[in-house]
Amino acid sequence: MDGRVKPGHDEISGRRSFKTILITSALICLLSIGAFAAWVVSLGPLPLAQARQVSTSVVDRNGKLLRAYAMADGRWRLPVDARTGVDPGYVKLLLAYEDRRFRSHAGVDPLALGRAALQLVTRGHIVSGGSTITMQLARLMEPRQERSVGAKLRQMVRAVQLERQLSKDQILDLYLALAPFGGNLEGIRAASLGYFGKEPKRLSLAEQALLVALPQSPETRRIDRHPETARVARDRVLERMIAESVASAEDAAQAKAALVPRLRKPMPVLAPHSADQAIAAVTDAPVIALTLDSGLQKVLEALARDRALALGPELSVAIVAVDNESGDVLAHVGSPDYFDERRAGQVDMTRAVRSPGSTLKPFIYGLAFEDGFVHPESLIDDRPIRFGSYAPENFDMSFQGTVAVRKALQLSLNVPAIELLDRIGASRLSSRLKQAGAGLILPKDEAPGLAMGLGGVGVTLKDLVQLYAGIARLGSSKPLREIVWKDDVREPLRLMDQVAAWQVGNVLIGTPPPENAVHNRIAFKTGTSYGFRDAWSLGFDGRLTIGVWVGRPDGAPVPGLVGRTAAAPILFDAFARTGKLPAPLPKAPKGTLVASNAKLPLPLRRFRPVGELVRAGSDQVLHIQFPLNGSRIDASTGDKQFSALPVKVAGGVLPMTMLVNGVAVGEIDGRRQRLIDPPGAGFVRLTVQDATGAADTVVVRIQ
CATH class of the missing domain: 1.20.5 (Single alpha-helices involved in coiled-coils or other helix-helix interfaces)
Structure with missing residues (x-):
């Protein structure tokens, strides 16, 4: 063995x-x-796309909320950035109360779970749940009614998945957007706006503690139903923060003394017409940025509301303010009160087609200045006159006799304006305004006529503001912009030449202002439509153009409704409420003729109507034979040099003066010809005036 x-x-x-x-x-x-x-x-992938769905928000040029729209199911849920849009004190309080190790754990906090289990065993009931912010977010993304081990395990798994896919800041932002605060309020922004009427960027300690307490039991602590329960929960948060040295006892005592709001506040509804138009135009963006300035929008909405109340119960007021340089709309007030049915508040009167009254007169004078047959200091007759069956009269039914063109425009005399329009042509005025972006509406099957100079055409307040901003921009209008689009390119549109635009502005700034207003600060014009249906006032300084309309939305007449007394005071008040002094207008462009009547060239000293151009005998009407109006002339010789351009004239009485862009360059010779040096590439206005004051003008393009 x-x-x-x-x-x-x-x-x-x-x-x-x-x-x-x-x-x-x-x-x-x-x-x-x-x-x-x-x-x-x-379990499938995380439902992140659904969790990121938010209410559509319309914001101003600086990102401030103008208006938000509830989601399809009626919930208010606004996007949030915890780093820039939420009070840091609230975030600190939230993490200290809900998840002290949020920045270090991987979605599940074993210490918190162990503490919760121990408390359950030793005390016999749940003291704390042990859920992290990430686990709570998982529950909010996939809400379930039961409270079971399986549900908790699911939250833990989802929390780990969230931590693997998102950063801590992204997780916190999602939680702050989804956390329930009672009723249909979800997220810190909706709760702060709904309960305190403000964004959560600055919150008191009492407000912070209340917003920390509400999501734990949002329905039983709703401040509009259970304010006392909400107060007790808030104070419990404060007590714990004292114990953990997050808040001092003194600060907590002051916070406890603060009253808990008992009513919800309405969500912001600034620029409602702009917001409605924006969400109709942009359908796939959660946040739509407008060019509006919320501060200016707010004060002008208040101005419109106050003035409408003073004017009458059925009168509406509309205001548009535009930045001259960019064409951006800074304020858009479509009515005094969006919810006032008596004033048809939901009708946007900035886009309503109405009769402009006398507000088109500055463009008549501008084209007359551009054509070179009249100057602001020229004399013109204000006397009874008839154009076929049309006999214009002044607003006060009187006539001023011979006045300076400057005064005729400042006093808004009708006869001089119609005489100038007869000279330049109503069709030309209409086409030029349409070229500059204004959608003029004429009666069906009717061609432009002299009556359009006094309001016989339809136009919107927005289009008028665009045109007046074109004068402020020295003759080039720019399409207005209200929605911020990517790659938005808007080319300037030709309204009139620079000299003519400056002359119009220089005249309008001298218009007598309303009572108690400062002189020579704002270039403005008023207008009153036929039958006292519309009162207008449009004005500009070197920075802004503002337009005001007053009237009834249904177009009914309002006896005594006049632009000077109803709309002009609102215009001047609107400029005052911008908080800035009026900016000076641009300086006179090079080549502007600034002179008294006595020092003007003889043909410019007095305006002569079209009928006076026809003379007896063998005299013929003055006419520029070459170049033709509207032609393009290739005069380039290279290196930005241009050859001399011949001008040939027929008819007229010698001596004749040649003007280039309104500046006299010499006389036409005995053969009725002259060579001129083009000022450069682009549009050039050529005018010839004879000894009797007759004139003819062509506009050509040098290239």
Whole structure:
């Protein structure tokens, strides 16, 4: 015998049993892991797209909220950036109360779970849930009614997935957008706006503690239904913050003394007409940026509301303010009160087609200045006159006699304006204004006529503001912009030449202002439509153009409604409420003729109507034969040099003066010809005036 002891039967059986247990345990573990993995896979991807759905928000040029629209199911949920849009004190309080190790854990906090389990065992009830912010976000993304081990396990798995896919800041932002605060308010921004009427960028300690407490039991702590319960919960948060040295006892005591709001506040509704138009135009963006300035919008809405109340119960007021340089709309007030049915508040009167009264007169004078047959200091007759069956009269039914053109425009005399329009042509005025972006509306099957100079055409307040901003821009209008689009390119549109635009502005700034207003600060014009249906006032300084309309939305007449007394005071008040002094108008462009009447060239000293151009005998009407109006002339010789341009004239009485862009360059010779040096590439206005004051003008393009 070798002396070795053979293992007994029991020992062999024990080893086999242990091995079997190990194998079985391993198989069970593998199966469990496989089952768990299969269960995790069955959960599917995180519903991030659905969680990121928010209410459509319309914001101003600086990102401030103008108006938000509830989601399809009626919930208010606004996007939030915890770093820039939320009071840091609130974030600190939230993390201290809900998840102290938020920045360090991987979605699940074992210490918090252990503490919660120990409290459950020792106290017999749940003291704290142990859920992290990430786990709470997982529950909000996939809400479930039951509170079970399986539900908690699901939250833990989802929390880990969230931590793997998102940064801590992204997780916090999502939580702050989804957290329930009672009723249909979701997220910190909706709650702060709904309960405190302000964005959560600055919150008191009392407000911070209340907003920390509400999501734990949002329905039983709703401040509009259970304010006392909400107060108790808020104070409990404050007590715990004292214990954890997050807040001082003194600050907490002051916070406890603050009253809890008992009513919800309405959501912001600034620029409602602009917001409605924006969401109709942009359908796939959660945040739509407008060019409006919320501060200016707010004060002008208040101005419109106050003035409408003073004017009468059925009168409406509309205001548009535009930045001259960019063409951006800074304020858009479509009515005094969006919800006032009596004033048809939801009708946007900035886009309503109405009769402009006398507000088109500055463009008549501008084209007359451009054509060179009249100057602001020229004399013109204001006397009874008839154009076929049309006999214009002044507003006060009187006539001023011979006046300076400057005064005729400042006093808004009708006869001089119609005489000038007869000279330049109503069709030309209409086409020029349309070229500059104004959508003029004429009666069906009617061609432009002299009556359009006194309001016989339809136009909107927005289009008028665009035209007046074109004068402020020295003759080039720019399409107005209200929605901020990517790659938005808007080319300037030709209204009139620079000299003519400056002359119009120089005249309008001298218009007598309303009572108690400062003189020579704002270039403005008023207008009153036929039958006292519309009162207008439009004005500009070197920075802004503002337009005001007053009237009834239904177009009914309002006896005594006059632009000078109803709309002009609102215009001047609007400029005052911008908070800035009026900016000076641009300086006179090069080549502007600034002179008294006595020092003007003889043909410019007095305006002569079209009928006086026809003379007896062999005299013919003055006419520029070459170049033709509207022609393009290739005069380039290279290196930005241009060859002399011949001008040939027929008819007229010698001596004749040649003007280039309104500046006299010499006389036409005896053969009725002259060579001129083009001022450069682009449009050039050529005018010839004879000894009797007759004139003819062509506009050509040098290239």
